[in-house]
Amino acid sequence: MTPDVENNEWKAEAPYLASLPRTNPFCVPEHYFGTLPDVVKGAVYIDQLKQNITTTGFTVPENYFQDLEERISMETNSDLLDLIPQGHGYGVPDHYFEKLQANILAKTTAEASPLKRESKIVRLWHSGLLKYASAACFILVTAFGLYLNQQNYIRETRLDEIASEQLLYDIDVQDIIDHVQGNNIEEEKADELETYILNNYTQNDLSSNL
Amino acid sequence: MKQVEDEEILAKFADEKTRNEAFNLLISKYQEKIYWHVRRLVIDHDDADDMVQEVFIKVWKNLEKFRNDSKLYTWIYRIATNESITFLNKKKLHNNTPLDDVSEELAESLVASSYFNGDKIQMKLQQALLTLPEKQRLIFNMKYFDDLKYDEISEILGTSVGALKASFHIAVKKIEVFMLNEDISF
Helix, strand or coil: CCHHHHHHHHHHHCHHHHHCCCCCCECCCCCHHHHHHHHHHHHHHHHHHHHHCCCCCCCCCCCHHHHHHHHHHHHHHHHHHHHCCCCCCCCCCCCHHHHHHHHHHHHHHHHHHHHHHCCCCCCHHHCHHHHHHHHHHHHHHHHHHHHHHHHHHHHHHHHHHHHHHHHHHHCCHHHHHHHHHHHHHHHHHHHHHHHHHHHHCCHHHHHHHC | CCCCCHHHHHHHHHCCCCHHHHHHHHHHHHHHHHHHHHHHHHCCHHHHHHHHHHHHHHHHHHHHHCCCCCCHHHHHHHHHHHHHHHHHHHHHHHHCCCHHHHHHHHHHHHHHCCCECCCHHHHHHHHHHHCCCHHHHHHHHHHHHCCCCHHHHHHHHCCCHHHHHHHHHHHHHHHHHHHHHCCCCC
16 A cells, blocks of 8 residues: 555545645754764764773772661661650659759858868967067056056146146135135134033043043 | 665674764664654653664664664664653653653643744644554654655554554544644644
8 A cells, every 4th residue: 555545545534634734843953963963973982981891990998888788777877866856764853953053052062161171270379479479568558558647647636736726826815814714713613612522521421422 | 965775874884894884874864764753752852862862872782683674764763662652651650640641741841842833733733642642643643744654654663554554543533623623722
């Protein structure tokens, strides 16, 4: 059967399709078929190289591939470990860590305090120098106290004298004369009293009452 | 330029000294036919470019084993067809999608392609083709665009002529209906 006869068969069954021009709607980049032979030969050449050069030229350490599976499984296991939640499974009482610091501080300060007591003790009275210094101070204080006391007595005496002198100056002369005369009256009264007693009382009365 | 006969290419390829020359001649003779055959199946230019290189690498590797049991171009076509179908199957597996979704994907790449200069009717025809099962699309392309005879297609695909005819007629009817009924809107 020739192609024309073959085509006539379907053309009769599909007249619309038969009426369409049988053109190629696809296109290719410019000069594509001009360069395609070189591209194909290049591809063939590379394929031959791949077949002829079976080794890559690179080498690996001895037993590399034998250990590779184990190392990969270790890596993957470590990755699996990373997936496990970070918690360690243990628990502590409520507010444990809040109290922990205070507890530690309390214990550490309690242990630190005896150290302070063990600081060096200097016994003052065992020092000869201090004894002499103390004695010297005592003497000085005593001497200073006596000196001050003496000074006060002299000053008070002098002040009394000055006050008496000033009083004499301040008293009126007439008052002094009256006072002296008054004293004479007292002496007269004492003489009269003595006379009265001697006259009215016996020697025995006097000695028993006195 | 006068096309070199397949026999001459094969003879030169058999000689170690003229093998490269024979391969150059073979590429020059078949590159466009193979490219368009692959391109119509995989739609995208870059994919087609990769496929063409793979096809010719296989030709280079296996041409020594080629016997004159079949024509050279049918042998190369078979390699190209198998490579294209393998590529589409890989695409299906890679995307984990059924055939219909691959067809949709191909249709999208057809619209987005910068290497498509057909008009609306030609675009619609290509979209109609993408609604066909893979085998029907393959047969339609080889018969409609490449104008191959059923015998040649049979040799390439390893399918009987009767089965090819049936598949082709089913495909033609589906496309005719699609073209007449579907609105052209792009």
